[in-house]
Each structure stands twice: as C-alpha cells, then as structure tokens.
Amino acid sequence: MSRAWILERRPQGMPQAGDFALKPWPLAPIEDGQIRVRNLWLSVDPYMRGRMNDVKSYAAPYALGEPMHGGAIGEVVESRAEGFAPGDLVQHMDGWRDEAVVAAAAAQKLPALGVPPQAFLGQFGMPGLTAYAGLLHVAEAKPGETVFVSAAAGAVGSTVVQIAKAKGMAVIGSAGGAEKCAWVKSLGADHVIDYKAGPVLRALHEAAPDGIDVYFDNVGADQLDAALATARLGARFAICGMIDIYNHAEPTQLRYIARVIAARIRITGFLVTDHFGRLPDFYRDMAGMAAAGQLQREETVVDGLEAMPDAFLGLFSGANTGKMLVRL
Structure with missing residues (x-):
C-alpha cells in the first residue's frame, strides 16, 4: 500500500499542519501506456500554495480528499509502455506520495547531462x-x-x-x-x-x-x-x-x-x-555552462515523506538555500 499526502481543508492564510493528512492510498494495476514509479525525490514549490485555494487560476486547484501533485523523480518498477523499462529514472508530476501509476505520456526519462537525478527538480528542471x-x-x-x-x-x-x-x-x-x-x-x-x-x-x-x-x-x-x-x-x-x-x-x-x-x-x-518548447536549448546551454564551471547548486534536503508539509512551509520562512527537496 502506497502513502500520499491529502489536502484535508483549504488553508486560510499560512497553511497549518492540520490542513494536510498522510494516508494510505491504493494504486490500481497499471494499464497499457502506463508505468509504476517508486519516487526517490519530491519537490515543494511556492506555486503549490495557490493550488490549495479553490479559485480559478492557471492550474486546477487541489481537490479536497485527494492526493496532491508536484514534481518528482522516481524509478520505474513496472512498465506497460513502450520506451520505459524497470530501472529507468523518470520525472513526473505525481509527487507528495511514495509511489504512483503514471501515464507514460506524462513522464520524461532523465536526459544524460552528467548531473544527479535530483538536479532535474531544481537547476536542470x-x-x-x-x-x-x-x-x-x-x-x-x-x-x-x-x-x-x-x-x-x-x-x-x-x-x-x-x-x-x-x-x-x-x-x-x-x-x-x-x-x-x-x-x-x-x-x-x-x-x-x-x-x-x-x-x-x-x-x-x-x-x-x-x-x-x-x-x-x-x-x-x-x-x-x-x-x-x-x-x-x-x-x-x-x-x-x-x-x-x-x-x-x-x-x-x-x-x-x-x-x-x-x-x-x-x-x-x-x-x-509557456516555454517548454525551449527545453532543448535550455539543456544545451545549461550543460555548457556547467562544463565551463559557471554553475553551482545548493540543495536543502529534508528526509522522509512524513516531512513533506514541513518542507513546504519552510519555503515561506526562508528555511531553504537553493532548492528545497524531500528525499525518500
């Protein structure tokens, strides 16, 4: 049984611990065109605060009683999708949980740019x-x-x-x-x-x-x-x-x-x-800057799925230097 963070109620002002709940969340068997992913790294980002409000915006609000979403890096453990095999590392948006069944069209295999996997949630993501x-x-x-x-x-x-x-x-x-x-x-x-x-x-x-x-x-x-x-x-x-x-x-x-x-x-x-079409140029330029020694990365890493809300709230108190990440 996987576990996922659920939005229990919509925050008023600064979110509180009681707005979230970590619950068992069953995963359906995978179907054709899907992969099962064991998450390794999860992202928390400021934009997620807006999705906790029930207002019209550029992204749909999180649904109450349902798992929240966010950037994640994981390992494919089962695949029924062409081009994906167990052991592949992928990026997807079914974060805030330890496992996910993901449509292959919504996952991206990590490019070989010589950086650690979690970098694709930060400087290379x-x-x-x-x-x-x-x-x-x-x-x-x-x-x-x-x-x-x-x-x-x-x-x-x-x-x-x-x-x-x-x-x-x-x-x-x-x-x-x-x-x-x-x-x-x-x-x-x-x-x-x-x-x-x-x-x-x-x-x-x-x-x-x-x-x-x-x-x-x-x-x-x-x-x-x-x-x-x-x-x-x-x-x-x-x-x-x-x-x-x-x-x-x-x-x-x-x-x-x-x-x-x-x-x-x-x-x-x-x-x-608006700029996903620039990814090839972005990867090329960033890889060149990294090879030239022009890029540094700093990560603030919090361990454990249980710490996900604390990591998220830390964004608003300045607890992070560089990218805030949760490591599973």
Whole structure:
C-alpha cells in the first residue's frame, strides 16, 4: 500500500499542519501506456500554495480528499509502455506520495547531462527553465545590462544570478540574512542586498546608482516597488512569482507604480509552461555552462515523506538555500 499526502481543508492564510493528512492510498494495476514509479525525490514549490485555494487560476486547484501533485523523480518498477523499462529514472508530476501509476505520456526519462537525478527538480528542471526563459526571453536581458533579482538564494533566483553572470551581465541579488547573502555573492553577484537588514530601496540605489535594466521578480511587495523606483528607461520586468503575498489577502501597495509610464517599463508575467518548447536549448546551454564551471547548486534536503508539509512551509520562512527537496 502506497502513502500520499491529502489536502484535508483549504488553508486560510499560512497553511497549518492540520490542513494536510498522510494516508494510505491504493494504486490500481497499471494499464497499457502506463508505468509504476517508486519516487526517490519530491519537490515543494511556492506555486503549490495557490493550488490549495479553490479559485480559478492557471492550474486546477487541489481537490479536497485527494492526493496532491508536484514534481518528482522516481524509478520505474513496472512498465506497460513502450520506451520505459524497470530501472529507468523518470520525472513526473505525481509527487507528495511514495509511489504512483503514471501515464507514460506524462513522464520524461532523465536526459544524460552528467548531473544527479535530483538536479532535474531544481537547476536542470522547472526552476532552472523558469530562470533561463524568464531572464533571456521574457526580460530579453543582454550582455552589459544590470539585472536585479529578488529571492536570489532560492532555486530560481540563484540560477538567474549565474546565468546572468555567464552571459556578461552585472547582477544585484537580494536575500535574507548574512549567510544567504554570502552564498549569493559566491555565485558571482556583483552586489547583494540583505532585505532583512534595512530598506531595499536605499540599498538598491546604492548598488545601482545609474538604475537597473532588468528585474526578475520572485517576491513582489517592497522589492518590486524598489525595482520600479530604480528602473532605467525601457527597463523590462519578468514577473515569476510574488511569494511575499501568497498567504495574505491584503493588496500590495506600490508607491512607484507610476514610473511604468515615465520610464516606459515593460512588465510581463509568465509561466514556465509557456516555454517548454525551449527545453532543448535550455539543456544545451545549461550543460555548457556547467562544463565551463559557471554553475553551482545548493540543495536543502529534508528526509522522509512524513516531512513533506514541513518542507513546504519552510519555503515561506526562508528555511531553504537553493532548492528545497524531500528525499525518500
């Protein structure tokens, strides 16, 4: 009997332990075109908070009383699908559980890029593609430009920092606390702002007295406002996430939103699913940067399926450096 985390009730504000329940979950026999997978690594990501609400969005809400979903890396233990055999390592979206029966069309065999399997849940997976596509295609960042990225010690932000440096850009990152700031600096960031140490706007003015060309937003709130205040003419903003407001109903107050007009700022929200067609280019470029020693990875690993909600909630308290993962 497999086990899966079930959404018991919809959170109000910050999720609580009682919103989730770990329950036995029977698996049906596999049918033609399906594989049975034993999960090895599970992902927790900020977007999952939005799926806990019963509202219309870009992804369907989690159903109450049903297993939740998320990125996972697992080993095929049984296959009735052409091209998949026991022992294959695959990526799929039936996480939050220890085993799953998955349609072969919804699983991807891991490419041979010389990185550990769990990297495909982080820098070589959805967070990495988010960073790559958001920086280079949504924001159209160019060599010589100045890029500001919030949550620069997270899975997406830390990859933005490194891709930007590899492509010849100046980078300003924000992170919380001296330890995380030191790590972001070690990734090559030219300046790092500790958002816990004082006003972000003042620090950003000091780091970029001539302004910023690109803002990669993972946070929203005062960091987005600081980017608006310091944007140069024609700046481009790639809006990836706003973790600062995911557990709050109050609207964000942006004092400098009118600068969108004067500075002709282009603000574009995007989803990584819009850019799955870029995966071949992403894998090629990332493999090249890794081979050139231009990429580092940091992972915060929590052990055991039982710890899944704690790992998820840790995303909102800054418990992770780099990618937050659960190892089974």
